[in-house]
Amino acid sequence: MAFIRVSSPHAHSANTTAGVMRQVLLATLPGLAALTAYFGPGTLINVILACLAAVVFEATVLKMRQRPVVFYLRDCSALVTAVLLGLALPPYCPWWVVIVGMFFAIVVAKQLYGGLGYNPFNPAMVGYVVLLISFPLEMSQWATPRGALADGQSLPNLMDALAKVFGEADIDGYSSATPLDTLRQSGGQTLNDLYSSAPIFTSGRWAGGGWEWVNIAFLLGGAYLLYKKVFTWHAPVAMLASLGILAIALYDSGSSNSAGSPIFHWLSGATMLGAFFIVTDPVTSAVSNKGRLIYGAGVGILVFVIRTWGNYPDAVAFAVLLMNFAAPFIDYYTVPRTYGHNKAPRATAKKTE
8 A cells, every 4th residue: 555645735935034024124225215315314323323232232132041142133133123213213313312212122122021023012112102201302303304494404414413413412403393293283274374384394295395205215115025925915004094094084174173184194204114114013913814904904093093182293103002912802803714624713712622
C-alpha cells in the first residue's frame, strides 16, 4: 500500500518583520519630504533624534532583560516607532521633548509589556499623548508653513534649526495656529471668511497651506503599502469614510458653527498619517477584516467628535488609543472563520471536549 504525503494547507509568505518595517519606513519618505519642504528641516531633526533615542532605549532595555540586542534591533520596529513619533511632533520642538516621548514609547509602551507583539497600545501614540498632556506649550508651537509666512519672513536653515532645537527653542517669530486650531478659534467667522482672510487658508486650496500636501504625501505612501499588501484596505478606508460621513452630516454649508468639510478633515492634521501608518498597526488593531472595519470606523468617529467638541484640535492619537482599548472586545465578537469551516465560531459558544 502506498502512502501519499499531503502537505498541510499553510500559506507561505516571503514577508518578514524586518522587511515589512523597511517598507513602512520607505513609505514615510514622501510625507517627510513634504513636511521638510513646507516647514523646514525641523521634522528631519525630530526624526533623527527620535531614531537615535529609540535605538539607545531599546538596546538598554534588551540588555537589562538579557535578550539578544542585535537580533531584536534588526527587526526595525523601534525605528518605525521613532519615525512615526518624529513625524507627528511639531518641527523645532526642544530636543528633550523628543527624548521624553521616545522613552515612553519604547520603554513604557513597548518593552515593559514584553516587546514587539505584546504591546496593547500603539507606542508612538502613547509617546505623543504623554507629551501633549505634559508639555502643551511645546506641543502647540507649529511653524508657519512656507507660503503662509509674512513678507520678509523665512523658515530657518539647518544651522538655525539646530540652534532652536538645542538652544532656546523659541519659534514665536514664525509659529502660527494650524488649520484645525484656526477653525476652532474662528471667532464666529464663516468658513468662506476664514478661507479668504486667514493666511493659513489663503496659501492653500482645500485644507490649509502645506498641510494638504503633507496629507496627500502620506496618502501616496499608504497607497504604496496597500499595493505591496503590507496591510488590507479595511481599517484606513473605514476610518476615512466614517470621518467623511460625519463631516458631511454636520457641514451645514460652512456657517460659523460648521465643523469643516470632509476634504478639510481628510487633508488637515495627522489624518492620512493616522489612517495609513497608525490604525494599520497589526499588533494593536483588530485581527479580522470585519473587526478592522469596526476598528477603523471607531477611530474616524472619535477623531471627528474630539476635533469638533473636545479640547484637542487634532485627535488622531487619542482616538487610536481609545480604540486600542476596544480592539480585544472587537476581536472577541468578530472571530474569523477557521480554515475548513463554513462559518466563523461564536465568541460566546461553549467549547466542546
